Amino acid sequence: MRFRFRHRRIGRPNPKGNRRIPASSGEEASSVAADHSSTSPSSCPARSCSTSALMESSHPSPSPPSEQPRLTVTQIEQLRVEAKVFEIYRVLNGVDPPTMSLMLELWRDKHIEFLTKGLGNLGPSYNVLDANRPWLCYWIMHSIALLGESLDLELEENVVEFLFRCQDKNGGYGGGPGQMPHLATTYAAVNTLITLGSEKALLSIDRENLHKFFLRMKDSSGAFRMHDGGEIDVRACYTAISVASILNILDDELVKGLGNYILSCQTYEGGIAGEPSSEAHGGYTFCGLATMILINEADRLDLPSLIDWVAFRQGVECGFQGRANKLVDGCYSFWQGGSLALAQRLLPIVRQQLQLSLIGVQPSVECKTNNGFTAEEAGLDNENLSHFGFSFIQRHSECGPLFQSVALQQYILLCSQVLEGGFKDKPGKHRDFYHSCYCLSGLSLSQHSWSGDAGAAPLPGAVLGPYTNLLEPVHPLFNVVLDKYYKSHEFFSAL
């Protein structure tokens, strides 16, 4: 079975003015054959898209010199990437099934090798990440956990001890020993410790001072600053709330005004920006949506617009772009794919918002729908705000993914995966730990996107390539492996 993707070209070049595009250059309606049902993973094709139809329509046929219109920078860059990606898919289409299976294989051993090496020693070029070492820990440890592996206990201990040295005595974690605490490195450190999951790891977190640190970072706008005197944006909000929630230290003071701030960051496009009025962006959309869910205010967002915007970020390359008219990048497999995975558990609210918009009520106006969580789900009625992260994952997902899951897996495995281990942004780029983390996270989400209940074993059709490609499921709000999350939830609920 094959996919033929309608090629959504970014536009045949046109001279300035209102010249109409001749009908023959328009999109072909003949590219169909999508034997794919969104509700039935068993009919999900494990094959690639046919590129022959695409290759014809993707490149404008040469026009006479006098009419040669100028291609814009966006178009040129896009065509370059498409050429590389389609070449890879063309090769895939041309090989026999055993070779195809090999090409679609997740090279686990190579990834583990790359990751474990990184945990040890990094070359001098990593100078530029000297203020991001907890991130390196998280990207590596989380990737290893997704692959279902773990480290030697001694090495794990070393990680715990190192992160302990990054912890500031007044709360929060910095980018390295002796550095000022920072919300992002705090997020990375805490997620790493939860991934490690030992009692020693979890106990090493100074929750009390961390809460004080969060309060110091709280801004009058409702948002958070990344560090003392640092920048304010939606990322800072997410990192603070994600950690506060997962450690069971989320309270009204931290939440106050936050919903208003994030709401003001939803743009006319539907996605969410880093700051009010900035451009809708995949990373910030994930951060904004996840935060709103964690504080139980997701229904205040215009969810239909948000979902629409994210859905349109998946392009002909099969992966996701971060912003409209920009290039595909493997890391958005998680940021964008993750946003849709979150949306999957919000569909009852979305439906209500759609119904309300029919009668002329704007979704984000003060019309309280079901307020996200039922009283039952919310547990003790606002007494424990940290409960929302847990309730969310208990919800049953009533339908399959809102994005093309197999196509995304295809992009990750064929275009982002690196033979020597690790993952990269796109063909032509170099691998790094950040992309390894987010490509694997996105791959996991994709594979599990048909599971109605979090953590249920996916059907074979949901996994592109051999079933051994299957990764551990994650909690999509925090991006930690689900089992690790449950363990830490149990631990911190008791505190």
Next chain:
Amino acid sequence: MSTSSDEDDVERIPLCSRPEWSDVQPLPQDDGPNPVVSIAYRDEFRETMDYFRAIYAADERSCRALELTTEAIGMNPGNYTVWHFRRLVLESLNANLHEERDFVDRITFQNSKNYQIWHHRRWLAEKLGTEAANRELEFTKQVFALDAKNYHTWSHRQWVLESLGGWENELEFCCELLEDDVFNNSAWNQRYFVITRSPLLGGLQAMRDSEVCYTSKIILADPHNESPWRYLRGLYKGEIQMLISDNKVPELCLKVLEINKSNLFALSLLLDLLSRGHQPSDELRAVIGALRSSQDIAGTHGLAATLCLVLETVDPMRSSYWAWRRTNLPTGVC
């Protein structure tokens, strides 16, 4: 102010050899006995950071401290602790912020995607006040010449306009950028920002008609460009009633479908209009009817449902999304 870190051809003298630093005991990093993610620091880097740690621990806010932060930043512009301390030193020394801005200008181009540099720039501009507005706007233009979509740069430009002013030529600037590259979504976003926030224009209500006109022309010139379609919808943000009753919108969609019969943006916008209660014209009914036949769609479906089915086939990448839309059409929709 010396800028030794910028002079590549001058060989660096180790700090331990510099007499002006002889009184300082460098403070090594406490990585512990079994560090992880250890970076093989080059000697210059290690030494610079050891001296920085000493100065930082002592909270020494001197000229030499400022110099040291310059060197440290040159080696790792992502070290936010160094930047933070630099700001403290600049304040304590009551330093010349124009010179500081020159410094930041110089290092921005090689580090244009660095959060710390842009944050520092914002801090500086705030201190310099409204007189800095033009220079900041000019500077962002220079960065855009290299990368017209730099996210940090756009946020900075917006902040400058909101906080320091300079709106006079902003709409024109957007027009220029869109002429260069009509696919530049950042420029479209900026246009929306100007239309809605500029104190010199009348706001969205006043600008809507002319903007719809501008956007429609661009859509017709190339209906495959997503940016103007999103912008068009954005012009009706908060005004569902207006969106579904303004005939210009469905008419534009139909015009596009005439030249490109399964343009997914046109179809998708028509679907959104119908699902929000738009009453279809006879022409729209006819077009959807024709699509139904050409796509061989059997059975009785409403107009909106038909569009979903058409979209499922002409836009297979989003087939799950369109299928979900079809099962979630509000009751009462055509």
